[in-house]
Amino acid sequence: MPEPPPDPAPQDPAAGRPVVEAEPDDLTPAERGAHEEGAAPTAGAIVTGGAADWRQALLVPALAFVAALAVGAIVIAFTNTEVLREWASFFRDPVGALRASWQIVRDAYVALFQGSFGNVTAISETLVATTPLIFAGLAVALGFRAGLFNIGAEGQITMGALLGSLVGFSYPGLPDPLHVVLIMAGAFIGGAAWGFIPGILKARTGAHEVITTIMLNFVASSFALWALTTELYRRPGREDPISVPVSAAFPHLFGSGQRVTIGLLVALGAAAAVAWLVNRTTVGFEFKAVGANPFAARAAGMSPARTIVFVMSLAGGLAGLAGADLLLGIQPSMTPGFSSGLGFDAIALALLGRARPAGVVLAALLFGALRSGARAMQAAAGTPVDIVVVIQALVIAFVAAPALVRAIFRIRARRVAGPEAFTKGWGG
Amino acid sequence: MRLELKGVTKRFPGVLANDRVDLTVEEGEIHALLGENGAGKTTLMNVLYGLYHADEGEILIDGTPVRFNGPGDAIAAGLGMVHQHFMLIPVFTVTENIMLGVEATGLAGLLKRDEAARHVVEISRQYGLEVPPGALVEELPVGVQQRVEIVKALYREAEVLILDEPTAVLTPQETEELFEVLRSLKAAGKSVVFITHKLKEVLAVADRISVLHRGRLVGTTTPDAASEEDLATMMVGRPVVLEVEKAAAKPGAVVLEVRDLLVRDERRQVAVNGISFDVRAGEIVCVAGVQGNGQTELVEALTGLRHVESGTISIWGINRTNATPRDVLRVDVGHIPEDRQRNGLILDFSIADNLVLNEYDRAPFARSIVRQSRAVDDAARDRIKRFDIRTTSIDAPASTLSGGNQQKVIVAREFSRQIRLLIASQPTRGLDVGSIEYIHSRIVEARDQNAAVFVISSELDEVFSLADRIVVMYRGSIVETLPAAEASRERVGLLMAGSAVEESARA
Numbered sequence: 001m002p003e004p005p006p007d008p009a010p011q012d013p014a015a016g017r018p019v020v021e022a023e024p025d026d027l028t029p030a031e032r033g034a035h036e037e038g039a040a041p042t043a044g045a046i047v048t049g050g051a052a053d054w055r056q057a058l059l060v061p062a063l064a065f066v067a068a069l070a071v072g073a074i075v076i077a078f079t080n081t082e083v084l085r086e087w088a089s090f091f092r093d094p095v096g097a098l099r100a101s102w103q104i105v106r107d108a109y110v111a112l113f114q115g116s117f118g119n120v121t122a123i124s125e126t127l128v129a130t131t132p133l134i135f136a137g138l139a140v141a142l143g144f145r146a147g148l149f150n151i152g153a154e155g156q157i158t159m160g161a162l163l164g165s166l167v168g169f170s171y172p173g174l175p176d177p178l179h180v181v182l183i184m185a186g187a188f189i190g191g192a193a194w195g196f197i198p199g200i201l202k203a204r205t206g207a208h209e210v211i212t213t214i215m216l217n218f219v220a221s222s223f224a225l226w227a228l229t230t231e232l233y234r235r236p237g238r239e240d241p242i243s244v245p246v247s248a249a250f251p252h253l254f255g256s257g258q259r260v261t262i263g264l265l266v267a268l269g270a271a272a273a274v275a276w277l278v279n280r281t282t283v284g285f286e287f288k289a290v291g292a293n294p295f296a297a298r299a300a301g302m303s304p305a306r307t308i309v310f311v312m313s314l315a316g317g318l319a320g321l322a323g324a325d326l327l328l329g330i331q332p333s334m335t336p337g338f339s340s341g342l343g344f345d346a347i348a349l350a351l352l353g354r355a356r357p358a359g360v361v362l363a364a365l366l367f368g369a370l371r372s373g374a375r376a377m378q379a380a381a382g383t384p385v386d387i388v389v390v391i392q393a394l395v396i397a398f399v400a401a402p403a404l405v406r407a408i409f410r411i412r413a414r415r416v417a418g419p420e421a422f423t424k425g426w427g428g
Numbered sequence: 429m430r431l432e433l434k435g436v437t438k439r440f441p442g443v444l445a446n447d448r449v450d451l452t453v454e455e456g457e458i459h460a461l462l463g464e465n466g467a468g469k470t471t472l473m474n475v476l477y478g479l480y481h482a483d484e485g486e487i488l489i490d491g492t493p494v495r496f497n498g499p500g501d502a503i504a505a506g507l508g509m510v511h512q513h514f515m516l517i518p519v520f521t522v523t524e525n526i527m528l529g530v531e532a533t534g535l536a537g538l539l540k541r542d543e544a545a546r547h548v549v550e551i552s553r554q555y556g557l558e559v560p561p562g563a564l565v566e567e568l569p570v571g572v573q574q575r576v577e578i579v580k581a582l583y584r585e586a587e588v589l590i591l592d593e594p595t596a597v598l599t600p601q602e603t604e605e606l607f608e609v610l611r612s613l614k615a616a617g618k619s620v621v622f623i624t625h626k627l628k629e630v631l632a633v634a635d636r637i638s639v640l641h642r643g644r645l646v647g648t649t650t651p652d653a654a655s656e657e658d659l660a661t662m663m664v665g666r667p668v669v670l671e672v673e674k675a676a677a678k679p680g681a682v683v684l685e686v687r688d689l690l691v692r693d694e695r696r697q698v699a700v701n702g703i704s705f706d707v708r709a710g711e712i713v714c715v716a717g718v719q720g721n722g723q724t725e726l727v728e729a730l731t732g733l734r735h736v737e738s739g740t741i742s743i744w745g746i747n748r749t750n751a752t753p754r755d756v757l758r759v760d761v762g763h764i765p766e767d768r769q770r771n772g773l774i775l776d777f778s779i780a781d782n783l784v785l786n787e788y789d790r791a792p793f794a795r796s797i798v799r800q801s802r803a804v805d806d807a808a809r810d811r812i813k814r815f816d817i818r819t820t821s822i823d824a825p826a827s828t829l830s831g832g833n834q835q836k837v838i839v840a841r842e843f844s845r846q847i848r849l850l851i852a853s854q855p856t857r858g859l860d861v862g863s864i865e866y867i868h869s870r871i872v873e874a875r876d877q878n879a880a881v882f883v884i885s886s887e888l889d890e891v892f893s894l895a896d897r898i899v900v901m902y903r904g905s906i907v908e909t910l911p912a913a914e915a916s917r918e919r920v921g922l923l924m925a926g927s928a929v930e931e932s933a934r935a
Contacts (some may be wrong), residue, residue, distance in 0.1 A: 280798060280799055280801075281797045281798055281799060282788055282789040282794045282797050282798075282799055283797055285781070285788050285789075285799060288777070289777070289785070292775075292776045292777060293770070293773075293774045293775070293776075295770050296771050296772060296773055296785070297774070298733065298753055299731070299733060299765055299771045299772070299786075300753075300757075300785040300786040300788075301752075301753050301754030301757045301758075301786050302754075303752070303754075
């Protein structure tokens with residue numbers, strides 16, 4: 001049996017090393033240092049934690065957003081009929097065409113900003129949209145940290161919401177705080193069960209979680225569609241599939257005038273808890289170890305199978321909490337398409353947030369702002385709401401191609417250790 | 429063709445990888461380039477092959493300066509490179525791989541496969557390089573794949589062949605076959621540059637030997653003028669002990685007891701065929717054998733990583749058959765795995781985390797489920813110092829370390845725990861002389877502290893350097909067990925090659 005050749009040179013962990021390398025591949029940092037007195041230690045640049053790391057982590061997503069706005073501006077200008085008319089007469093009046101383009105782009109972006117951060121209500125609406133995105137983004141990010149690509153947040157949200165709403169309308173007499181907790185517990189369990197299935201399938205049979213979670217999304221949405229037509233769920237007196245509303249709700253944070261609820265605090269708490277779990281505990285160490293190298297993890301006494309099942313269940317539970325937040329803060333009744341693509345936005349959020357809880361919170365805030373500002377933009381500038389989806393997609397495209405962003409903004413590439421690891425999710 | 433490097437200097441940011449290196453390769457000679465990992469051998473060859481540009485100095489072919497802007501130029505000038513990791517497409521046939529990039533085409537761009545195959549066969553005959561032209565590369569053993577690489581270079585009419593660590597992946601027999609090929613190439617007037625850190629091989633095959641140390645050429649010598657010790661000293665920059673000194677073993681109680689162990693590999697074939705042996709406290713038992721004779725599966729079974737079909741494994745008299753890896757770790761069993769990058773380390777993780785990889789959940793590194801990063805960092809600093817791991821930071825990923833230092837991380841981790849049984853699989857594979865010396869002395873030290881030590885090795889040097897008792901494995905069975913003092917290299921070499929089995933079959 002041919003053995004993998006021993007490699008005396010340090011190896012690129014992610015990809016296996018190309019032959020042509022920009023760096024001397026047979027030197028260690030220590031030896032490099034030894035070659036020249038006073039030479040800067042190369043490994044010192046790769047520091048985990050610290051302020052420099054933070055700025056580095058924020059740089060690419062921030063610039064990706066700027067680049068996305070720039071490309072988005074072109075789309076906004078050229079989808080506006082008035083502007084197009086101006087461009088038709090470009091050679092007679094070039095200034096007019098440019099001015100019209102500038103005007104519509106400025107109006108649209110100002111309205112977008114006004115609609116998301118312009119006043120207290122706008123900020124509140126942004127936060128309302130942000131909250132479920134945080135939960136869902138965490139669900140995907142957690143998977144990434146353990147090398148798992150959880151595409152199933154959408155289905156997990158649906159199943160969480162189904163169980164949560166069942167608990168929510170079945171015990172109308174319960175005191176509100178207890179009821180809220182029970183609904184959240186129900187949603188967590190529902191989502192966790194839907195994450196457990198792909199987890200156990202992967203652990204036992206090696207079935208790839210990308211495939212199984214995608215399929216379970218379809219199962220969940222069809223199941224929900226059926227469940228909502230049953231006697232159990234359907235609201236009395238209604239023919240369309242809509243559930244009985246839950247009889248509890250999150251308390252509002254700033255009085256009943258603003259829709260933002262305590263759910264936001266719960267989401268931030270969940271983000272903090274995930275960060276703590278991943279970074280400070282032995283459990284999180286196992287997640288990361290199994291994600292980075294399951295063979296070495298096993299040899300070190302960990303159980304990759306158990307870890308995979310646990311991570312998928314926990315991720316599903318977090319997604320389920322997104323469902324609970326929707327029920328308790330936004331729309332108390334379930335309908336088909338209840339999660340409205342939240343679970344897919346979650347994948348983008350986890351990528352944008354580099355699979356870090358704090359990153360996910362910031363990314364969710366950005367997406368929440370885009371969502372809530374979009375309507376104001378349409379009203380003020382006539383720019384269709386869908387342009388926001390274009391901007392979201394562009395941000396992700398730019399984040400997924402950090403080399404492109406670096407080239408556009410002429411930043412020198414620096415090796416970033418750690419968070420990059422989740423891109424290996426496909427390895428199986 | 430005569431190849432000259434004059435004053436070649438190559439700098440990387442903050443590093444001087446090659447420092448005014450002069451090297452001459454005469455026509456029809458085998459020139460060994462010797463040096464530790466990180467000495468700059470590969471960089472020098474990449475400069476020669478056009479992958480890097482030298483910052484200073486020049487390359488001359490037959491006295492004429494040349495400038496290569498890429499491997500294409502180097503190949504056109506008559507250079508051929510056989511990389512350590514083969515550049516072959518597994519699902520293509522041998523001929524297809526060889527003609528790739530220089531395809532002869534006929535009418536309508538159709539490939540002239542038959543013509544190419546004939547040419548391949550010609551080259552094979554001429555140099556004694558047997559390759560099956562129609563076979564898929566993925567189905568060939570490593571040694572044959574390497575021959576395909578050599579034929580590929582010759583097909584492109586290479587006059588100078590550069591072989592980067594060619595023996596690292598070969599069995600002793602394959603190595604000997606490779607040397608025969610090199611000699612026939614030499615006889616045909618070709619030159620060979622042979623990059624390695626293995627002293628015995630250099631002395632066996634080279635005409636001249638150039639030694640690199642920290643980017644500088646220390647000197648050029650011949651096998652007649654230099655001994656193994658001389659070369660090791662030049663390479664490491666200080667005198668090196670090639671064979672660890674050790675007192676006679678004082679075997680104590682039986683620690684590891686294996687009875688009728690049967691283990692299957694991934695393809696459900698029997699890999700370990702009902703073997704039995706004991707390892708006692710205070711002795712080193714070495715399993716000698718060519719790679720792929722069941723040693724890998726044996727170690728995996730012992731450490732809980734592979735299912736045992738039948739038979740028993742007892743450690744300290746307690747049955748540990750099919751125990752989990754954690755159960756095995758927890759009874760003070762140290763494990764140096766065969767493939768350090770796959771099973772021994774998490775390359776993305778910091779050196780500090782790797783140093784506690786199998787104690788991460790125990791005091792003082794964790795309190796209930798909370799990791800104690802200060803304790804981890806303190807232990808890391810201490811271990812880096814005690815085990816002389818060369819790194820600038822405990823937070824650097826393990827992937828930034830050289831192979832030798834990666835292995836030291838594993839050794840440091842295992843030897844910092846209490847170890848009553850050490851299972852070490854190919855503990856020094858791919859390492860340079862300095863690291864080998866260090867790791868061997870640590871293993872002997874563990875034995876002297878009354879640990880039972882079980883070593884798997886396919887290197888005879890290592891077996892004879894460490895073993896108190898030698899167990900020879902062939903095709904999943906133990907063919908013989910003999911005290912190291914009574915064993916000769918020839919006998920063990922023959923047993924590894926299965927000669928005892930064939931003898932008895934004939935009788």
